[in-house]
Amino acid sequence: MDIKEKRNEKLKQAKIILNALGMPKKQKNDRSAWVFLALANIKPHDSWNSARSPLLPTVEIMQFIRDHYGQDYKPNSRETIRRQTLHQFGQARMVDRNRDNPARATNSKDNNYSLNDPILKILKEFPEGEWGKFITEYKGNFKELTEIYERKLELEKIPITLLNGNKIKLSPGKHNQLHADIIHEFCPRFVGKGGRVLYIGDTASSRNEGGKLMVLENKYLEKIGVPPMCHDKLPDVVVYDEERKWLFMIEAVTSHGPVSPKRWHELEEALSSCSVGRVYVTAFQDKAEFRRNAADIAWETEVWISENPD
Incomplete structure (x- = not known):
């Protein structure tokens, strides 16, 4: 399978996961799927069980997509990615912002995003393991995850x-x-x-x-x-x-x-x-x-x- 086919395969798989997580239409499009792949550090030839959760600023997410999936987002796309994908990923409790420092200002140049552990657990089981079971657990625990996250933010x-x-x-x-x-x-x-x-x-x-x-x-x-x-x-x-x-x-x-x-x-x-x-x-x-x-x-x-x- 050539690189183009591998890229398309990973894009399709990312959309399958986003759909299973219950994301709205605009958060399971190509842009959001590429962002999801970047957050998981999944390159075209990687297996999903190698997924990780690095701390990524928006510009590094865009660079990852450019380097590994050939999609060259222009600098002015950064706000679109942040407001129309990352923000909703955060609301769905898929992503943590500033895991290393929750008190960091919202307008700081050091803001970063990373997948949280329940999502990482799902990815490591995709596509042949118990990823469906873990998605059910994730959805069942969504309220609890949200409350924990909100309490943490409230303290700051x-x-x-x-x-x-x-x-x-x-x-x-x-x-x-x-x-x-x-x-x-x-x-x-x-x-x-x-x-x-x-x-x-x-x-x-x-x-x-x-x-x-x-x-x-x-x-x-x-x-x-x-x-x-x-x-x-x-x-x-x-x-x-x-x-x-x-x-x-x-x-x-x-x-x-x-x-x-x-x-x-x-x-x-x-x-x-x-x-x-x-x-x-x-x-x-x-x-x-x-x-x-x-x-x-x-x-x-x-x-x-x-x-x-x-």
Whole structure:
């Protein structure tokens, strides 16, 4: 059997397994089958009992598919693979994300994916062993597997107590930790008791990885003249001082830029109908991060550094 035939055979077998696992149509197509083969480290001439579960970033999954199955996914396909295959594999409890460090931020360059042990057990029995029996076990234990995974993630989440006493939790990562510092350290010092959090997001929400718009008070924002804006246009945290009628627009900088002159002009233009005063703040975790971005910060905006909160 030549290499093309072996590739097609493995692709077909991967689809058989995905179908048996109950995956939806879009998660048992060619793309998902190739991703599945990469996650199992199965090359065209390999037997399934040699399956492994290496920790693979998306780019390495794409490289494996390119090298061994001749499918050359372009760099801009990475998000499609992540959002339309890996995310669903995770939901089905086939794949663990960041098994080596569950607290890793969702936007980290070191994010990786790996098959979990129940799936590996199935693969090692395919096609002639008891793989069907193990699939039945996997499906029977799905709820338990999901609960274990969710409990593990819950332990890593960052708790935040909002100014009104409500409690939320954000997905792990230094960007969301800076969000927490802004609420817990910046707001009591510089906003005060009259503060009201109008917007705070979870980093994972912008990546379709389970995060949520934790707070988004659209009606209140519109009441003070802030037009409807999609959440990626707003700064990371928006807090309103009801006593002084100041709107704090706070960018948390860990990977992307501060309130630059361009960003300031964009926000001012968007907020031209806003009836209250605006205070633009760029928040950093430490002085080193501030120094890296200092040249890009707009004049007449504020800077706050978490490690020196006062």
